[in-house]
Structure formats: structure tokens, C-alpha cells
Amino acid sequence: MEGGNYFRIPNLAPVSQQGAGRRPFQVEKIPGRSGRGFEPPPLNHPEMDILILGAGASGLLAARNLARSGWKVTVVEARDRVGGRIHTLPAGIFSGPVESGAEFVHGDLPLTLALLREARIPLRETGGRFWQSSSGSQEPETGAGAWPEWERQLKSLERDLPVSQFLKTHFGGPSYETLRRSVRGFVSGYDTADPDRASTISLRQEWLGMEESGHQYRVAGGYGRLTDWLAGQIRELGGEIRLGCPIREVLWEPEKVTLMGEGGTQFSGSRLLVTLPAGTLLPPGKFQFRPGLEKLERALEKIGFGSVIKLLVEFTHPFWQDPVWYQRANCPETGLGMFFSGEPVPTWWTQYPAASSLLTGWLGGPAAASLSRKGTGSEELVRLSLKSLGSIFRSGEKEVQSLVRGALAVDWNRDPYSNGSYSYDTTDSGEARRSLAEPVAGTLFFAGEATWEGPSIATVEAALQSGSRAAVQVAACG
Numbered sequence: 273m274e275g276g277n278y279f280r281i282p283n284l285a286p287v288s289q290q291g292a293g294r295r296p297f298q299v300e301k302i303p304g305r306s307g308r309g310f311e312p313p314p315l316n317h318p319e320m321d322i323l324i325l326g327a328g329a330s331g332l333l334a335a336r337n338l339a340r341s342g343w344k345v346t347v348v349e350a351r352d353r354v355g356g357r358i359h360t361l362p363a364g365i366f367s368g369p370v371e372s373g374a375e376f377v378h379g380d381l382p383l384t385l386a387l388l389r390e391a392r393i394p395l396r397e398t399g400g401r402f403w404q405s406s407s408g409s410q411e412p413e414t415g416a417g418a419w420p421e422w423e424r425q426l427k428s429l430e431r432d433l434p435v436s437q438f439l440k441t442h443f444g445g446p447s448y449e450t451l452r453r454s455v456r457g458f459v460s461g462y463d464t465a466d467p468d469r470a471s472t473i474s475l476r477q478e479w480l481g482m483e484e485s486g487h488q489y490r491v492a493g494g495y496g497r498l499t500d501w502l503a504g505q506i507r508e509l510g511g512e513i514r515l516g517c518p519i520r521e522v523l524w525e526p527e528k529v530t531l532m533g534e535g536g537t538q539f540s541g542s543r544l545l546v547t548l549p550a551g552t553l554l555p556p557g558k559f560q561f562r563p564g565l566e567k568l569e570r571a572l573e574k575i576g577f578g579s580v581i582k583l584l585v586e587f588t589h590p591f592w593q594d595p596v597w598y599q600r601a602n603c604p605e606t607g608l609g610m611f612f613s614g615e616p617v618p619t620w621w622t623q624y625p626a627a628s629s630l631l632t633g634w635l636g637g638p639a640a641a642s643l644s645r646k647g648t649g650s651e652e653l654v655r656l657s658l659k660s661l662g663s664i665f666r667s668g669e670k671e672v673q674s675l676v677r678g679a680l681a682v683d684w685n686r687d688p689y690s691n692g693s694y695s696y697d698t699t700d701s702g703e704a705r706r707s708l709a710e711p712v713a714g715t716l717f718f719a720g721e722a723t724w725e726g727p728s729i730a731t732v733e734a735a736l737q738s739g740s741r742a743a744v745q746v747a748a749c750g
């Protein structure tokens with residue numbers, strides 16, 4: 273089991289630095305460019321039918337932009353909802369909306385913020401104290417004494433290595449054990465990646481860029497408001513969204529595409545924008561192109577696709593604020609934000625600064641993949657979560673369990689329409705993301721977080737940016 277102490281989480285400054293009780297972030301104050309946040313593609317052949325496969329952030333934004341410029345778009349989606357890896361659960365199991373997929377806006381991200389502004393959806397700044405449960409420390413356990421050497425070795429690295437290999441080569445000794453555990457925990461926790469495949473050079477960029485990464489937010493009422501709003505715009509502009517249509521095969525020739533769905537559904541168009549998660553496109557998958565796209569397959573094999581299980585547990589009240597609990601566990605009395613442990617579900621966070629009795633657990637990387645492969649069911653995952661929380665709070669699983677109001681394990685690895693979490697760079701990735709974004713014969717186009725190589729890879733921002741870029745590519749080929 274990974275140590276799971278992912279550390280130096282960007283943007284989650286301790287309360288003492290942020291000022292507790294900071295006012296919620298207001299939409300009027302969203303920094304960055306106001307207005308539409310993209311340039312609409314030129315209007316060339318609006319009579320052509322554009323098919324868009326996938327109603328996640330990338331597909332919806334591409335469809336909205338194209339529809340706004342007068343193109344006839346049909347979005348085809350397997351699930352009975354829009355949003356993809358953005359999925360805000362409405363109140364039901366829990367007392368309010370809860371994010372089962374994407375949750376944070378990781379910084380002042382230009383397109384995400386511009387769209388939220390346009391949709392008039394406010395953000396709330398996050399924060400809270402860190403807590404390392406094993407040591408009681410209010411800093412994640414990182415082996416901090418080794419950081420100068422870590423940064424030196426990272427900066428001088430010339431030839432990329434998988435993270436595990438890099439650690440073994442330069443930090444193999446017993447004195448670096450905490451650092452090794454922290455780095456592996458970060459790569460598998462934050463990036464949901466396999467340290468045996470993940471690129472050290474990519475980690476370096478992420479790592480060294482962190483200090484400037486600024487604020488972190490949640491979307492008020494849930495990220496799903498953004499994708500619902502985009503879907504509403506598409507419909508208002510005359511576009512269609514066909515839900516509940518899983519596609520198995522794409523038959524294509526230049527300027528002619530047919531999507532073959534399960535149960536015999538078919539859709540035809542002159543162009544197709546594919547926005548499916550990389551994990552669902554990788555062979556041997558259920559999805560295929562005819563004729564096949566070897567270049568796409570080669571690029572996909574070079575990009576890593578991570579694993580994650582998200583655990584959502586709501587309690588009768590925020591017990592971690594009761595003196596008997598925080599004193600016993602030696603956790604911060606107030607303002608608990610994110611906490612780390614060596615338990616099977618290692619990382620947890622509260623909804624701070626919102627008053628909420630929800631705790632969210634996060635298990636990423638090989639440990640998550642292994643549980644999913646074994647077919648660990650939702651009930652067992654919830655049990656594992658409560659056991660982890662029992663140990664973290666120095667009580668028993670039963671004591672924690674007696675306070676549970678509702679719980680859910682969301683295993684994205686076993687979800688057939690995501691097959692994992694999000695992409696990461698391996699030592700082979702090189703030009704692969706760029707190659708994934710290249711149109712084929714002016715007929716097939718690609719978007720989705722894995723096709724975006726700019727900053728903020730693998731995030732909602734990456735998905736939106738890729739959708740915006742793809743809309744321009746489609747229009748340019750008109």
C-alpha cells in the first residue's frame with residue numbers, strides 16, 4: 273500500500289496564512305478576462321452536421337462554441353446525464369450537492385473562470401489546516417530536511433526517468449525514506465499516477481511551478497452547474513444532445529462519419545469530434561474506429577491514465593470539531609482542511625470553510641487500481657473508509673460508523689465511460705498529447721483533457737481549453 277502522504281498540495285494554504293472566515297469568492301471578483309473567454313470559430317459551412325462524441329466539459333464547450341457560430345451540432349453521450357467526469361450529485365444520499373468527480377478549481381484558470389463568470393456561477397475559496405494524523409503535525413510529513421537535495425537533483429535532471437527510478441537512483445538510502453514515501457504518495461495521490469511510469473520531468477514542472485499557483489476554489493452549488501449551463505446553451509442555440517447512447521464503433525471516410533451505437537442506434541455527419549477519455553480509447557477496448565487509427569493508438573499508449581476511488585461520507589455532525597475527538601486524535605481544533613495518513617484510504621478533506629459534516633476520502637494510483645481490479649465493491653470500500661477514519665481519529669470503525677448519515681464509494685476505474693481518473697505524462701509521452709490533438713483527414717477531430725498539453729494538464733481547465741481549440745480546428749476545416 274502506498275504511504276499516501278501527498279504533500280505540498282498546491283493552493284491549500286493553512287488557515288493561519290489565509291485568514292479564517294475569509295469572505296466567499298464572488299463572481300463579480302473573478303479575475304482574468306471578462307466576456308466569452310474564447311474567440312468563436314469562423315462561420316464557413318453551417319449546413320454541415322458536426323457530431324460530437326461525449327458530453328463532458330470538452331465536448332460541451334466545443335459544441336456550444338460551434339453552435340454559437342451557426343453550426344449544426346449533435347452531441348452523443350453514453351450516460352443519461354451530461355458532465356462526464358464532472359458529476360455533482362444532487363441532494364439525496366447526502367443533505368446537499370456533493371462532487372463525486374472534479375471538485376476544485378486549481379488556481380485562477382483563465383477559461384474556467386471566464387465561463388463561470390459568463391454563466392454567473394460564483395466560486396468559493398477553499399482553505400483549512402493540514403494535519404498529518406500519524407505524527408499529529410500540522411504540516412504534511414515530507415522529510416523536509418531532504419528538500420534542498422531533492423530540488424537540486426530535480427533541477428539537474430537531463431534525461432527523463434520514471435519517478436520510482438529517479439528516487440531509487442538519487443534517494444535510495446534509509447535517511448530518505450520519508451521523502452520517498454511523500455513523493456510516491458504525491459504522484460499516486462495527486463496525479464493518480466503509477467510512480468513506475470510517471471515522468472520525473474513532468475513532476476518537476478508541476479513541483480517547481482507550485483509555489484506560484486495561487487488560490488484554489490470550489491464552484492458554489494457544484495461544478496455540474498457549469499456543464500448543465502453549457503448544455504442549456506447548446507439546446508437554446510438549436511444543437512441536440514442525445515443522452516443514453518453508448519457508441520461502440522466509428523465508421524468513417526473523408527467527410528463522412530457514422531457512429532454505431534449499442535442496440536443499433538446510428539448517427540451520421542460530415543465531421544466528428546471525439547472527446548472520450550483516453551482510458552476508454554485504449555485497446556483492447558469496446559470502442560473502435562474503422563478504418564483503425566494506428567497513430568492515435570500509438571500516442572495513447574505513451575500517455576498514462578491514472579486510477580482513483582473517491583469516498584464520500586456524511587456524518588450526523590462534524591465530529592472532528594468535538595473536543596473529545598480532536599483531543600484524542602491530536603488534530604487541529606478548528607479549521608481542519610485536508611488530512612493525510614498511512615491508512616488504506618490515506619487522504620481526506622473537509623468542506624472548509626463551509627460548515628458541513630461531509631468528509632471526502634481519496635485513494636489514487638496503483639493502490640486504487642489494485643482494489644478495482646479485485647472487484648472490491650462499494651460496501652467494502654465504504655467499510656475500508658470507516659476503518660481508516662477510525663484509526664485516524666484513534667477510535668474504532670464502529671464508533672465512526674455510528675455517526676454516519678450517508679456514504680458512497682465512487683470507483684472511476686470501474687466506470688466503463690471513464691475507465692480511470694485522468695491522464696498523466698510518462699517518460700514516453702513526448703509529443704503524444706500534441707499528436708492526439710491532430711485532426712485526421714479533415715474529418716475526425718479530438719478533444720478532451722488528455723489532448724491538452726498546455727498548463728493545468730488533466731484538469732477541467734485542460735478539458736475546456738481542448739474543447740475551445742477543437743471547435744476552432746473543426747471550423748477551420750469547413
Ligand SMILES: Cc1cc2nc3c(=O)[nH]c(=O)nc-3n(C[C@H](O)[C@H](O)[C@H](O)COP(=O)(O)OP(=O)(O)OC[C@H]3O[C@@H](n4cnc5c(N)ncnc54)[C@H](O)[C@@H]3O)c2cc1C
Nearest residue numbers: 326328329330350356357374375376519720721731732735
Ligand atoms: C474523481 C475525480 C476528481 C477530479 N478532480 C478534479 C478537480 O478537483 N479539478 C479539476 O480540474 N479536475 C479534476 N478531475 C479531472 C476532470 O474531471 C477532467 O479532466 C475533466 O472533467 C475531463 O473532461 P473531458 O471532457 O475531457 O472528459 P469527460 O468528462 O470524461 O467526458 C467524456 C464523455 O464521453 C462519454 N463517453 C465515454 N465513452 C463513450 C461512448 N462509448 N459513447 C458515448 N459517450 C461516451 C463519457 O460518458 C463522458 O461524458 C477529476 C477527475 C476525477 C475522475
